[in-house]
Amino acid sequence: MRQEVPLKNSSYIPDLLGDGFERLTLEFPPDYEGEVIATLIRSTTHKTSEKAVLYVHGFNDYFFQKEMALNFNDHGYNFYALDLRKYGRSYLKHQKFNNVRALSEYDEEIHQxxxxxxxxxxxxxxxxxxxxxGLITTNYAANHLHSTLFHGLIGNSPFYEFNLGHFTRTLVVPVVAFLGHYFPNIRISGIPSGSYGKSIHAESHGEWAYSLTWKPHEVPKINLGFITAIYTAQKNIRRKQVIGIPTLILHSSTTVHEKNWSEKFQEGDAVLNVDHIKKYANKLKGTITVVEIKKGLHDLILSKKPVREAVYKVLFDWINTNFNRTH
Structure with missing residues (x-):
């Protein structure tokens, strides 16, 4: 059961992104590592609006996608993003990055x-x-059917399956996840992502400036408990499947299989297998829309400008169709 955390009368302060972005620190009871915080970032529209989006970043990540926030603002949405516990603005020195043992731990900051x-x-x-x-928000939605706090779901290349071979996915991962219940602090090698990082960072082949401390090219070692958390959530959404609200799942048209840098990294998903995303997205039940984005990167809104413009068109057309109809 989620522990209800009372809302405190805290004030937003200017965020490192500037340009009117603000942030608010959310405090929670200590966990197995000690003090825990999360950070809520916001950018509000210039005109009064009662519409909002809450964005949750991925693994080895934090919120820096300013252009996305401003696009939502331009379309009349107040934009909010979380830096989850143990990531980015919310990382504390006594913590290990991304160290959770169940994705439901994030329910506290999402709910607050x-x-x-x-x-x-x-x-x-x-x-x-x-x-x-995308996995965290899908899992949250599946576990909170009929909530009055959110009304739609958008997944940008959601992590519905490990990008591993059949043998490793079906035999090794379940064993590792089982061991993670009992030995959550054992550390294993992280997920290689150096070439993907270079495809998006401004100092390499990309156009985006972000902190390489908070989002390094090479992922640090991860705890077994984190594998357990991901695997358990993936099984949960496959079992429940019903989301209950209009849902849009976006993914690239191509999986990049190379390990070393090539131009293919700028035209496909170099982190997840798009066939896995399609497979499990299409098994979800409800008002589900699954859209392929040609030549999209893993984080579709960090793709080349013509591609991300296509992403925004699909995104806001879907929003207008499902939420902003005029009669």
């Missing part, structure tokens, strides 16, 4: 953020998640 968003007079709220954030 949604409460705050509602208190700030937003009455149409969309949940949006990228990669692991």
């Amino acid at each position: 953020a949604l409460q705050l968003i509602k208190l700030e007079n937003n009455h149409q709220v969309l949940l949006m998640g990228h990669s692991a954030g």
Whole structure:
């Protein structure tokens, strides 16, 4: 059961992104590592609006996608994002990055953020998640059917399956996940992502400036408990399947299988297998829309400009069709 955390009368302060972005620290009871916080970032529209989106980043990530936030603002949505516990702005020195033992641990910050968003007079709220954030938000939605705090779900290349061979996925991962219940602090090698990082970072082949401390090219070792958390959530959404709200799942048209840098990294998903995303997205039940984005990167909104413009068109057309109809 999620522990209800009372909302505190805290004030937003200017965020490192500038340009009117603000942040608020959310505090929670200590966990197995000690003090725990999360960070809520917001960018509000210039005109009064009762519509909002809450964005959740992926693994080895934090919120820096300013262009996305401003696009939502331009379309009349107040934009909010979470830096989850043990990531980015919320990382504390006594913690290991990304160290959770169940994705339900994130329910505390998601629920508190949604409460705050509602208190700030937003009455149409969309949940949006990228990669692991897509899994987290899908899992949250499946576990909170009929919630009045959110009304739609958007997945940007959600992490519905490990990008591994059949033998490893079906035999090795379940064993590792089982061991993670009992030995959560054992550390194993992280997920190789150096070439993907180079495809998006401005100092390499990309156009985006972000912190390589908070989002390094090479992923640090991860705890077995984190594998357990991901695997358990993946099994949960496959079992429940029903989401209950309009849902949009976006994914690239191509999986990049190479390990070393090539131009293919700028035209496909170099982190997840798009066939896995399609397979499990199409098994979800409800008002589900699954759209392939030609030449999209793993984080679709970090793709080349013509591609991300196509992403935004699909995204806002879907929103207008499902939420902003005029009669």
